[in-house]
Amino acid sequence: MQQIKNFINGEFVAPQNGRYLDNFNPATGLVYSQLADSEAIDVVMAFKAAHKAFESWSKTPVQERANILLKIADIIERRRQEFAEAESLDMGKPLWLASEVDMPRAILNFRFFANRILQFQEKSSDMDGQAINYSRHEPIGVTGLIAPWNLPLYLMTWKIAPSLAVGNTAVCKPSELSPMTASMLGEVFNEAGLPPGVCNIVQGRGETVGDSIVTHPGIPLISFTGGTDTGAIILQKAGKMFKKMGMELGGKNANIIFKDAELDKCIETTLRSSFLNSGQVCLCGSRIFVQQEIYNEFMDRFVQATKNIKVGDPRDKNNFMGPVVSKEQKEKVLAAIAQAKQEGGKILAGEESLELPEANQQGYFVRPTIIDDLTDCSDLWQKEIFGPVVTVRPFKYKHDAIKWANNTSFGLSASVWTRDLKTAHSVAQELKVGTVWVNAWSKRDLRVNFGGYKESGLGREGGDDSINFYTEQKNICISY
Numbered sequence: 001m002q003q004i005k006n007f008i009n010g011e012f013v014a015p016q017n018g019r020y021l022d023n024f025n026p027a028t029g030l031v032y033s034q035l036a037d038s039e040a041i042d043v044v045m046a047f048k049a050a051h052k053a054f055e056s057w058s059k060t061p062v063q064e065r066a067n068i069l070l071k072i073a074d075i076i077e078r079r080r081q082e083f084a085e086a087e088s089l090d091m092g093k094p095l096w097l098a099s100e101v102d103m104p105r106a107i108l109n110f111r112f113f114a115n116r117i118l119q120f121q122e123k124s125s126d127m128d129g130q131a132i133n134y135s136r137h138e139p140i141g142v143t144g145l146i147a148p149w150n151l152p153l154y155l156m157t158w159k160i161a162p163s164l165a166v167g168n169t170a171v172c173k174p175s176e177l178s179p180m181t182a183s184m185l186g187e188v189f190n191e192a193g194l195p196p197g198v199c200n201i202v203q204g205r206g207e208t209v210g211d212s213i214v215t216h217p218g219i220p221l222i223s224f225t226g227g228t229d230t231g232a233i234i235l236q237k238a239g240k241m242f243k244k245m246g247m248e249l250g251g252k253n254a255n256i257i258f259k260d261a262e263l264d265k266c267i268e269t270t271l272r273s274s275f276l277n278s279g280q281v282c283l284c285g286s287r288i289f290v291q292q293e294i295y296n297e298f299m300d301r302f303v304q305a306t307k308n309i310k311v312g313d314p315r316d317k318n319n320f321m322g323p324v325v326s327k328e329q330k331e332k333v334l335a336a337i338a339q340a341k342q343e344g345g346k347i348l349a350g351e352e353s354l355e356l357p358e359a360n361q362q363g364y365f366v367r368p369t370i371i372d373d374l375t376d377c378s379d380l381w382q383k384e385i386f387g388p389v390v391t392v393r394p395f396k397y398k399h400d401a402i403k404w405a406n407n408t409s410f411g412l413s414a415s416v417w418t419r420d421l422k423t424a425h426s427v428a429q430e431l432k433v434g435t436v437w438v439n440a441w442s443k444r445d446l447r448v449n450f451g452g453y454k455e456s457g458l459g460r461e462g463g464d465d466s467i468n469f470y471t472e473q474k475n476i477c478i479s480y
């Protein structure tokens, strides 16, 4: 059985303790590979390699660094199908989705930041002929990059690309539930000529590998994407050490649909914003508010379309949804649905039988589920489930929709559907979130940063915000 090792100093190495964890195929429930069950000692080795490499990588001319990042992008593009298949097998997302969304975005992450760093210009200002001020964005050192399992390569490379582009080196930790494509990146780095030690990947569990990165005194910056509870633990530990931190956390995003919405496009997009990647996207619009006048029409069509969603083998391009990522995740989602029923929630879709091929019977499949008739304070309206489950409710007035949408401790994103410009602007401005899409959901623009708010995190990722985050900004004042 394949053993996924660590990638340290340009080489694939076994964990020092020689131990491995089972890695499951979510579509079959069977172990299909193993990953290194690394510990602090492996993180220390990765850190030493990254620390040594920083000396020359941080001084490597920007053009040379950009060329290597562009080569990395070209190699992933050449191996795109292979990467997509690996990602799909590893975490259960449909192959079409990995191929059409995750891989192109991972490629773009390297191209975007390679080009951006070449164009990046420092600012300077003259102080009334007395002095000149100029700023420098300097690399910080060894960065700790921790990514989740839902968009494994997409999110890991969204951290690696800017961090390396500005001259940092990195110790990365993929989720133990999705180790494969990050491991394949090691091969790509070597082929592209990335010097050994510049980017290291340590596989294993969050509470061992992740924690060792977070608490390592030589790593001054932590970029974390994941759950809010984990984020809080990391903040407590790394905050005490005055580390620079980026926290992209959970979402419980509102999708507000006004009576004048263009319904065809809205329903088609709402299916994606509700159930893409089995609802395991931080930006999913899991709370849907529909204006009273069109509530029945919208629900009839949305419920029917949801019931028609094909769920099954992620390799079959006819299936819109594969499984959720793990047995634990499936149990968590089913428990949330059961609780909603106990609280009087009405299941409008989700209870249809799942007809799965023999090979997928033990996979972690959940039907897309719509729940109505729950009170605003119920857990399902308030807590992130991170599965294919949405709650719906009608609203009469705009101010009610805004009030209910803002009644959450999360603040990642929202969608608003209306043809009225005034409504679009006024609602977008009132929503307490980092990103608002009007008549759209999750446009893939690298300059956009989703950002956080409240329980959704701290800081911003994307575009020049990433350049700022991964650098230390220094001001130099020269007197004439």
Ligand code: NDP
Residues within 6 Å of the ligand: 146, 147, 148, 149, 150, 151, 155, 173, 174, 175, 176, 177, 204, 205, 206, 207, 209, 210, 211, 214, 225, 226, 227, 228, 230, 231, 233, 234, 247, 248, 249, 250, 251, 281, 282, 384, 386, 412, 450, 456, 457
């Ligand atoms: P987790 O918080 O469980 O894990 C995220 C990463 O942190 C994993 O690599 C995990 O490793 C690691 N980790 C776990 N415990 C620790 C620890 N104590 N110290 C350091 N690292 C640790 O999140 P999930 O992987 O379950 O991802 C889902 C969550 O991510 C959702 O809440 C989702 O909303 C959020 N997310 C946010 C995004 C955003 O941009 N705001 C984008 C995508 C997802 P391991 O898995 O091995 O335990």
